[in-house]
Amino acid sequence: MQVQSALFFETPAEIYARVFSDLKPRTAVPEIKIQFRRFASANSFIRLQDGCLHVRICDVLEGAPAPIHEALAYILIAKLYRKPVPAHCDARYRRYLNRADIRRTLDLLRQTRGRKFVSGPKGDVYDLEPMFEELNFQFFTGLMARPLLGWSRRPSRTMLGHYDPSHNAIILSRILDSPAVPRLAVEYVLYHEMLHLRYPTQHHGPRRCIHTPDFKAAEKLFPRLKEARQMLKALP
């Protein structure tokens, strides 16, 4: 039985070693280290350093079938040594990434992981941390655990704020971090996102914003709500 499992279940490192010998038959197989990382896309990286072959692969591919790992091993090792990539490997790997379920997973990754923090809570004008604590004290008796707070990379007008459950993070659009935007408007957007934390919903997509009746009732507690919304409509 042991012989069989050795034959049928090659680990990814064993696959890379076999492919390496196939592509570089006269070179001793180096030590191989494979890491599955939480990348935001199906990127993979390979480098040879200190006699060790380091391979980093997106964790989505961790459970991929052996033939897919083999195809990717041919692609990466061939590229490392500037050899032509065997066409059937390229095709097999692409076909896998194009599978509907894999494509859906990768789309989701781009949306959730892709939005990285480039800034902490302190913007040029507004600091989200004390603002969060004030709102926390005022509306949640100070009991809400503080998520990560940050500003978006791009000044989006269509998405002024966003709660990302996969990172437990509230991100506000950089467009709000401006002296031209009144504090009340920023507080309102932050409060709105805090309510998404307080009233979680089933998410059908990371961008879809769902407001339950409880959510809407809580939002009405925000003083000068109308005024704040009007300010957001009139963003410079």
Ligand SMILES: [Zn+2]
């Ligand atoms: Zn919302």
